[in-house]
Amino acid sequence: xxxxxxxxxxxxxxxxxxxxxxxxxxxxxxxxxxxxxxxxxxxxxxxxxxxxxxxxxxxxxxxxxxxxxxxxxxxxxxxxxxxxxxxxxxxxxxxxxxxxxxxxxxxxxxxxxxxxxxxxxxxxxxxxxxxxxxxxxxxxxxxxxxxxxxxxxxxxxxxxxxxxxxxxxxxxxxxxxxxxxxxxxxxxxxxxxxxxxxxxxxxxxxxxxxxxxxxxxxxxxxxxxxxxxxxxxxxxxxxxxxxxxxxxxxxxxxxxxxxxxxxxxxxxxxxxxxxxxxxxxxxxxxxxxxxxxxxxxxxxxxxxxxxxxxxxxxxxxxxxxxxxxxxxxxxxxxxxxxxxxxxxxxxxxxxxxxx
Amino acid sequence: xxxxxxxxxxxxxxxxxxxxxxxxxxxxxxxxxxxxxxxxxxxxxxx
Numbered sequence: 001x002x003x004x005x006x007x008x009x010x011x012x013x014x015x016x017x018x019x020x021x022x023x024x025x026x027x028x029x030x031x032x033x034x035x036x037x038x039x040x041x042x043x044x045x046x047x048x049x050x051x052x053x054x055x056x057x058x059x060x061x062x063x064x065x066x067x068x069x070x071x072x073x074x075x076x077x078x079x080x081x082x083x084x085x086x087x088x089x090x091x092x093x094x095x096x097x098x099x100x101x102x103x104x105x106x107x108x109x110x111x112x113x114x115x116x117x118x119x120x121x122x123x124x125x126x127x128x129x130x131x132x133x134x135x136x137x138x139x140x141x142x143x144x145x146x147x148x149x150x151x152x153x154x155x156x157x158x159x160x161x162x163x164x165x166x167x168x169x170x171x172x173x174x175x176x177x178x179x180x181x182x183x184x185x186x187x188x189x190x191x192x193x194x195x196x197x198x199x200x201x202x203x204x205x206x207x208x209x210x211x212x213x214x215x216x217x218x219x220x221x222x223x224x225x226x227x228x229x230x231x232x233x234x235x236x237x238x239x240x241x242x243x244x245x246x247x248x249x250x251x252x253x254x255x256x257x258x259x260x261x262x263x264x265x266x267x268x269x270x271x272x273x274x275x276x277x278x279x280x281x282x283x284x285x286x287x288x289x290x291x292x293x294x295x296x297x298x299x300x301x302x303x304x305x306x307x308x309x310x311x312x313x314x315x316x317x318x319x320x321x322x323x324x325x326x327x328x329x330x331x332x333x334x335x336x337x338x339x340x341x342x343x344x345x346x347x348x349x350x351x352x353x354x355x
Numbered sequence: 356x357x358x359x360x361x362x363x364x365x366x367x368x369x370x371x372x373x374x375x376x377x378x379x380x381x382x383x384x385x386x387x388x389x390x391x392x393x394x395x396x397x398x399x400x401x402x
Contacts, residue, residue, distance in 0.1 A: 298362050
């Protein structure tokens with residue numbers, strides 16, 4: 001068996017505990033920013049217990065990311081974190097935030113959570129001119145202040161950068177900034193377009209991914225601590241040899257990975273609706289009504305995306321489908337069919353790869 | 356949002372209904388290109 005050991009041991013849960021948010025980022029996939037359908041804290045505890053009981057039965061440990069909306073706007077955020085952190089069925093805990101509400105007092109309270117691995121802050125630009133245009137006036141310096149405060153307090157920080165037309169030329173600078181600020185890892189992820197806006201060509205994505213990969217190699221050679229993470233569909237196209245068994249490629253240089261949707265994780269919305277991926281707006285159940293077991297084992301949607309032979313177009317016949325499989329949410333956003341090929345894939349098929 | 360649907364238990368095997376890693380193990384079985392199988396949850400996140 002050549003499955004990465006993390007994959008079989010952990011189960012990833014990205015839990016959006018609130019829709020409430022202080023920002024209105026241009027690329028946000030949320031339509032509702034109200035708290036109308038959110039679980040109460042008592043309901044949250046019941047649903048959490050349902051999930052942890054199932055994880056226990058499966059002999060798995062939960063790897064939880066708590067997010068929103070903006071999670072620090074949840075009135076009982078610390079109680080929520082405490083429930084997750086205290087569970088014997090949880091191994092790790094992260095918080096995904098825009099960083100704006102992080103203060104010394106918040107950090108002092110976060111220090112009680114021994115399973116907190118890192119705080120991920122969304123930075124969509126290396127300067128206010130770029131970041132604020134996407135996320136709102138004044139948000140850049142507030143996020144940067146939060147990053148510095150967290151690092152001063154020895155809390156690990158990672159950055160998420162959503163790649164879009166407006167910030168594509170800022171990729172080199174965001175990497176520079178992350179290195180300068182001692183951030184431990186950055187993920188640069190493609191925007192899921194809403195309509196015709198922000199659609200990239202495969203050539204543009206290839207050019208950007210190649211730059212990031214080359215830059216990542218260069219920084220690794222220099223001994224830079226920043227990890228530029230590339231465990232996502234399409235990255236394997238840069239250099240498939242690095243994904244082969246026995247290469248022992250260091251994390252800085254590793255390329256490609258299947259999307260976790262349907263394989264080792266779920267996304268839970270504030271009303272307990274479950275999605276395979278937050279970016280794929282197709283509900284597969286609701287944890288107030290359905291058990292996690294029923295959703296995981298019986299969802300038709302999950303079985304559709306698990307079987308890579310169901311994939312269409314280039315993805316159907318691609319020899320890298322077991323380490324890539326394309327992004328199903330990207331296919332859905334571009335075509336309305338989640339089994340279609342990843343529209344950004346630049347790989348040319350070999351002549352013997354036919355549909 | 357679209358509506359969701361479930362497959363009846365009688366249409367699934369015992370392994371499909373009991374092993375949470377069934378799908379990834381099936382992927383590993385047909386891994387003729389000898390890739391190390393990993394998933395994006397190792398780094399995170401689709402936010």
